[in-house]
Amino acid sequence: MKILVVEDEKGLAESIVDYLSKEGFTCEVANTFWQADEKVSLYQYDCTIVDLTLPDGEGFGIIETLKKIAATTGIIIISARNTLEDKIKGLEIGSDDYMTKPFHLSELNARVKSLIRRRNFGGNNDMIWREITVQLQARKVFVNERETLLSRKEYDLLLYFLSNIDVALTKESIAEHLWGDHMDSADSLDMVYSHIKNLRRKILERGGKDYIQSIYGIGYKFTAS
C-alpha cells in the first residue's frame, strides 16, 4: 500500500511517515506543491494525505489534479484551517476526509486504514485478528466464532484498537475518536475507562484473551505480547 504525504512542515511529515511505515505502509513525502504535483502525475498511490496550506500553492489544486488522473486514490486533508467552508470545499472537490491540526497520529492511521478498506473492498470484508473477527458491513463482532454484542461505542473502540495494534494510545485520542473534540472534560476520560472495562469483559466472556494493556499515565495499548 503506497501513501503520499504532502506536508510542508518537515518534522510533521517525518512523524507521519515514521508512524505509518510501522503500520506497513510505503510512504513518500512531498514538501511543496510542485513536488506533489509531479509525484501525483508520475506514480499511483492508494492514499494521499494533503495539507491545504503549502508555500507555493493550495492543497486543493493537488486534489483536483489527482481526481483527474486517478480517481481511485483516497484523499485525506490535514489542515490547520477549521472553517466550515474549507471542509465543505474539500469534500466537494472529492476528498474523503478532513482532519484539523493538531490531530492524533493514531487517528490518522485509523482513518487511512478505514479509507483503504472502503476503497479496496467496498467495506465488504472482514477484519480478522487472532480470535477476533469483525464483520464491517454488518457491524458484528465474533470472538472464537461466537458473536458478542457490543454497544456502538464499544464497537468503535474495538475498531480503533484493531487499527492501531501494538501502539500506545492516549486516553485523549480515544475520547476524541469516540466523541469528537467537543467532549473535552475529565468526564470523557472516565467514560473511556468504563467502555474499555466493558469491552475487555465482553471479549473475555467469549473466551478471548485480554489484549488491552493499560499504560500508566498515558493510556492503553492493544497487544498480543
Added chain:
Amino acid sequence: MKLLEKTSRIYLLASLVIYLAVGVAFYWIIKYMIYDEVETRLKVEMRDFESFIHTHDTWNNNSYFVENKIEVVPVYGAYDHSVIFKDTLIQNRYDEGIGPFRQVTFYTVIGGVPHRIAIRKSMIESYKLIEAISAAMITFLGLLMISMFLFQRRLSGKLWKPFYDTLTRIKEFDLTQKEKLQLPQSEVTEFSELDDVLKKMADKMQHDYTSLKEFTENASHEIQTPLALINARVEQFIQSKDLSENHTYWIEEIYHASRRMSRLNQGLLLLAKIENQQFTEAEDIDLTELLKNKLPDFEDIIRHKEIDVEMNLTGSFDIHMSHALADIFLNNILSNAIRHNLSKGKICLESDAGFIRISNTGHDLKADPERLFERFKKESAGSESVGLGLAIVKQICDNYGLAVAYTYHETIHSILIRPEVKEGNG
C-alpha cells in the same frame, strides 16, 4: 420621519402662520382705511349740517330726500357734547333687507331745543369692496403658498438627492466583499466632503477587516502546525518501551499543555472571527429544534454522569444566524451544563418563542455570575477548560442581538437567552 417630509411640514406650518397673519393684517388695514374714508365724509356732512342749522336754526326732514340718512330727535334732560361713531343696522326702505350703516351721533340746539342728530352712511358698497379684496387676497395667497410649497419640495428633493444616493450606497455596502465603496460625485461641497470621509472610513474598515481575517487565518496555521508537530512527536515518543515513571509524567504534562494551548488558540481565533463578523452566511434557525437535535450528541456523557434531563420545550425560538455559530453556541452551553453538573444531577431545558433557559445543578458559585462571561474567567483554576466557552457564547449573543444572563440560585445555575430589548425609538 423622513427629512423631506419633516422640512415640508415645517415649511407648511410656518407659511400657514405667516400668510394667515399677513391676511389678517391686510384685512384690518383695508377696513381701517375704508372706515377712515367714511368717517371723514360723515364729519364733512356733520359740519355741513351744523352750518345749515347755524344759518336757518331749523330742520326739516323733508329737505332731505333720503329718509334714514339724517335723523333728528329732540332731547329732554341732560346731554353731553360728545361725537360718537358707531356701526348700526338699518332696515332698507324698499325691501325687507337690513343693511350695515356707519353712523355719527352728535347733539346740537335747534330752535332753542337740544336735539340728537344721527347721520348715516350705507356701508354696503364698502363691505362688498372689502369682501372682494379679501377674496382676491385669499386666493392669491393660497396660490402663492401652494406653489411655494411645491417649489421648495422639489428643490429640497433635488438638493438632498446626492445625500440619499450616498445613503443607499452605504446601505448596500458590504465590508466583507472586495468591492470598494463607490459614491456618486456631488457638486455640493458638503456632500462631496461627506462622501470623501465615508470613502476613507469604508476603505479603512475594509482594510482592517481583511487584515484581521488574514491574521486569524495565518495565526491559525502558524500556531496549529507546531502544535501538531508536538503532538505527533509525543505520540511517537510514548511508543518507546523503556519509559520510566518520571518520563511518562513529563511527557503527559507536555501533551496536556500542548492540547490546552491548541484549544486556547482555537477559542481565541473563534472569538476574533466572531468579533470581526466573519460568519457572514446566515439562515433561519429554530434554536429549540436545534437544541433538541443536539442532545443525542451528549447522550453518553449524560448517561455516564446519571444526569436527569427535563425538557419543557413549548415553542420555537426563531433567529436568523449562522448555522455554524448556532451549533457552537448550543454546544458550549450544553457542555457547560454537563461539565459543571454534579453526578446524578439535573438539567432542565425550557424554551418558548421569547426565551431559552438551560438550568443545571452544580457546585456553589463563588464568583459573580456575570463575570463568568469574561474571557479566562473560570470557577476552578485547575480545571481542564480554558475559560472561553461562555465568552464565546456572550460574543455570539452580542452579534445576533440576544441577551444572555447567568443566574445562580440555591445550587441551580441557569443561563437565560432572549432577544435583546431595544431601547429608545427603534
